[in-house]
Amino acid sequence: MVDPSKPGWTRRPFTPWYQEGRSWLEQQMEQSGLQVSTDAGGNLIGKIEGSKAHLKPIMIGSHTDTVIGGGRFDGIIGVIAGIEIARRLQETGTTLNHSLEIVDFTAEEPSEFGISTIGSRAMVGNLSPEMLKRTDPTGLVLEDGIRMIGGNPDKIEELARRKGDVSLYLELHIEQGPVLEQNKKQLGVVTGIVGIHRYRVTVEGKPNHAGTTPMDMRFDALTGASELVLELERLCKESYSDPVVGTVGKFINEPNGANVIPGLVTFELEVRSIDSKIIEMIMKKFADFSNRVATERSLCITLDNLSKSDAIRVLPDIQEIVADACGIVGESQYLPSGAGHDANQLATIAPVGMIFVPSRDGRSHCPEEWTDFEDVTRGVEALARAIMNFDHS
Numbered sequence: 056m057v058d059p060s061k062p063g064w065t066r067r068p069f070t071p072w073y074q075e076g077r078s079w080l081e082q083q084m085e086q087s088g089l090q091v092s093t094d095a096g097g098n099l100i101g102k103i104e105g106s107k108a109h110l111k112p113i114m115i116g117s118h119t120d121t122v123i124g125g126g127r128f129d130g131i132i133g134v135i136a137g138i139e140i141a142r143r144l145q146e147t148g149t150t151l152n153h154s155l156e157i158v159d160f161t162a163e164e165p166s167e168f169g170i171s172t173i174g175s176r177a178m179v180g181n182l183s184p185e186m187l188k189r190t191d192p193t194g195l196v197l198e199d200g201i202r203m204i205g206g207n208p209d210k211i212e213e214l215a216r217r218k219g220d221v222s223l224y225l226e227l228h229i230e231q232g233p234v235l236e237q238n239k240k241q242l243g244v245v246t247g248i249v250g251i252h253r254y255r256v257t258v259e260g261k262p263n264h265a266g267t268t269p270m271d272m273r274f275d276a277l278t279g280a281s282e283l284v285l286e287l288e289r290l291c292k293e294s295y296s297d298p299v300v301g302t303v304g305k306f307i308n309e310p311n312g313a314n315v316i317p318g319l320v321t322f323e324l325e326v327r328s329i330d331s332k333i334i335e336m337i338m339k340k341f342a343d344f345s346n347r348v349a350t351e352r353s354l355c356i357t358l359d360n361l362s363k364s365d366a367i368r369v370l371p372d373i374q375e376i377v378a379d380a381c382g383i384v385g386e387s388q389y390l391p392s393g394a395g396h397d398a399n400q401l402a403t404i405a406p407v408g409m410i411f412v413p414s415r416d417g418r419s420h421c422p423e424e425w426t427d428f429e430d431v432t433r434g435v436e437a438l439a440r441a442i443m444n445f446d447h448s
């Protein structure tokens with residue numbers, strides 16, 4: 056169920072490995088007494104009916120796609136945790152007041168379409184027609200990808216869930232950072248999640264002979280792009296009222312020949328913060344800087360926004376429900392999330408909460424990603440308790 060041609064544990068959305076994983080998951084859901092369906096956004100959903108039909112469902116979700124060269128925990132444990140809780144309810148003959156839905160959201164990680172959290176965006180009606188028409192480098196149109204995994208892109212808008220359609224959304228996830236491990240805590244109560252703005256930057260110069268073109272007669276796209284990459288780092292290292300991180304993680308130089316002056320560079324950047332206004336301010340400064348570089352170097356530089364997700368703050372009463380549950384199971388602390396999650400999208404229609412478990416050496420988005428079994432089980436236990444508490448409140 057992982058792509059053998061890629062490093063680590065790679066399960067990119069809309070690939071055969073993703074589909075295989077989903078089939079396995081579907082079986083697990085069925086064996087755990089869940090009624091399985093796929094919604095318009097291609098999200099795989101397992102449901103147990105509650106005893107009080109007028110109550111809107113509680114939802115547990117996460118994702119099973121990975122970054123290229125990813126690990127075995129990011130996303131996956133959140134879905135498996137939901138299934139485990141359903142299994143336990145089944146085994147103990149417990150019926151909740153609320154229905155319970157366990158969701159494997161489609162394509163949470165940044166995709167080749169320049170969008171992340173595709174399935175949760177679709178679920179809350181935040182996947183635009185423009186996004187659905189985007190193509191990946193293989194020529195696949197996003198809406199066809201969604202159809203391929205059993206979704207119905209034509210009905211996304213119509214079937215989207217609205218504010219109040221979900222009573223509570225909870226997600227268990229690995230921390231993906233070093234804080235819990237360093238503080239010797241077993242569980243994290245998430246207080247908020249960063250917003251992420253992503254842009255594609257295109258720097259167009261003029262390819263030419265690297266030996267015969269004098270230094271003052273070049274229009275080198277790569278040296279221009281290098282200035283931009285360093286400026287983003289500089290801007291994000293300035294001091295702000297809340298932490299900010301900025302990254303250029305994807306970078307393509309063309310034609311990429313040793314004796315050719317680079318003619319075209321395309322790269323993708325992202326900026327994250329819990330305060331979206333800081334991100335906007337940095338991007339404004341970055342755009343001004345890009346204009347200056349374009350003028351000084353006679354390059355054509357364009358910035359295209361690929362996606363924006365808003366930062367969210369977890370409501371105090373949900374933090375309390377989660378903290379109470381975590382407190383019974385182990386040592387916990389409050390912390391914000393620097394990673395984006397499907398919870399960012401669900402927060403537009405429902406109260407959301409998240410529980411973190413420690414990541415060894417703070418590693419994630421790499422094959423070394425690891426969380427001890429005992430830590431995962433504590434997280435599942437805390438998640439189950441939070442749901443039971445909410446269900447009875």
Ligand code: GLV
Pocket residue numbers: 163164165393394395396
């Ligand atoms: C997703 O894992 C992200 O935070 O980029």
Ligand code: MN
Pocket residue numbers: 122129164420
């Ligand atoms: Mn991830």
Ligand code: MN
Pocket residue numbers: 118129130163228396
């Ligand atoms: Mn994740």
Ligand code: MN
Pocket residue numbers: 163164394395396397
């Ligand atoms: Mn994520």
